[in-house]
Amino acid sequence: MRKLQFHPCGNFNERYEQELAIFETDFGRVWLWIGLFVLFAVIPVISGPYMLYVLNMIGIASIAAIGLNILIGFTGQISLGHGAFLGVGAYSGAILAISLGFPFWLAVPAAGIITAMVGMVFGIPSVRLKGLYLTIATLAGQFIIEYDLVHWEGLTRGTMGIILPTATIFGMELDSDRSFFYVIYICLVCIALIAVNIMRTKYGRAFIAIRDNDRAAEGMGIPIFYYKLLSFGISSFYAGIAGAIWAFYMISITTEPFTLGLSIEYIAIVIIGGLGSIPGAIYGAIFITGLNEILRWATDIFMNMGISTGFGLNLAALREFVFGLVIVLFILFEPKGLAEVWRIIRSNFRLWPFSY
């Protein structure tokens, strides 16, 4: 066994492979294995049902946020339609399971593929548009999909919603938060791994080139429309997977959650986590989901303290205010997000006591 390497004192890369390596040192690799062990062996055992529910929601949000980060953070195409794509994923998963009797393990990837196709259709305006015009086009996409989900009643049952059968995988019924925890987090680990590796291939480099300067990228021979569409496809594939898992986890789905508000929440996750960082998407998901739960908890406490229910209603408004405030503060003071905060903390530790 080769000697584990923990502490580089500078940048001594000699080959491109070293530059591309996921872990600079074995330190990160060891911590990742420890982290995965804690995640799968310790956390599900010690957490109660509520904690597991929150963790599951974080996992689902992370999957979708990684997808959005590929589109916004790596390819530089701002999409305001991610919430609707999540809805497409949830409904395709549900309809496949109900009408065609697809099992869980088949319905989820199939929903991902359907959503990827829908995403690519709504990515077509990126042929001619970029920047804010593309953003407005995706905003229109959000409203059009939302309208279809509500009014295409033959397929989606409109506002009635759909009730899904219990998901089974390898003959096991996924009927508890704990079993879903394993499914969601195994998916998340695979998907994060795929995303990290996509970014190390020529596709990832093409995405980054398009983000940094699309004209120059085209000049260097990158077919930008093809790659933009691909990026829309991958991003909505992730949204579709997340949506379908959400649908199976929630058992019943309606069109209600998949609004512009959800799209904005996902952009907030990506920005707060850190644009162009895969772990950042996960930090952002933890932050926003945690914030939502804390605010809900605070609302409940104020309600129970016997202050009138009208005040409780106003607290929902206060929640919206806090949400907006967090976005604004992050953009003004730490635009690179939590990933950057984490990097600073880490390098402080490493360089201590000579941080500068």
Place this chain on the structure above:
Amino acid sequence: MACKGANMEFFLQLLVNGLSVGLLYGLSALGFVMIFKSSSVLNFAHGELLTIGAFLFLVLVTWARLPIPFAFLITLIGCFTLGFIVERLFLRPLIGESLIYVIMLTVGLASMFKGLLLFVFGGNLHTYPDFLPEGLAIHFGAIYVPPVYVASSIIGIIFLLLFGLFFKYSPQGIYMRSVADNQTASLSLGVHVKKVFALSWAIAALVAGMSGIVLGIINGTNVHEISAIGLKVFPVVILGGLDSIGGAIIGGIIIGLLETFTGGYISPSLRDVIPYIVLVFILLVKPYGLFGLVEIERV
């Protein structure tokens, strides 16, 4: 024949409704276009600026019981100041930052303002006391145009003329146009770009406040409804061209007509989504809109 007459009347009523709704959209889009024109910021908080104007007026009229013209004036001054403060506190640090931060900042601001307004006023409908004289109404055969619409058209036309003159002749207006045209060049020619940004936000908030009052007079003030109009602005300005003030009015009227006719003849539920379907097509065919300036990009 009677049937045909009824059809004709229905058509005319839809036409009048569409024109008045469209004028309102155009009026709401004015402030949005002003901000975009000078600082290229896509303002998602525009609906909330409208709402703030409407509620400020409501507070002054119903709670402080000020006379109407006085309240109107104070609202406009308040909105002007608010726009100034918003630019100073939130937008100025972001000059030169990439698009996504600017967009998300306005989204965050929208969420903050909406949360605050809902916290103070709740989600209920509030109405102004009736103060417009009935004599303003226009009877045109069987078609009835309520006084509010007449008043709002008059206000809209006055403001349009004022802004046209302002941009054409006043030094500040010329500075604003020069900044919109080329920020670096105008900076090197001695235009105080930051001042121009602050002024354009202040003026845009003022216009938004005024439009908010008009919206409030017509439909009553409800936080959710008025702030939703902030999103209707997008199809309007894209159709008219993002940086064209006249285009905003014409785009507004076209979208208003489109909405009412779709609602009247095809299906009421399609009414709310048709502007966005049209929006996608405009973006694909003519992204800079009817009157927008085509951006030429040089590498």
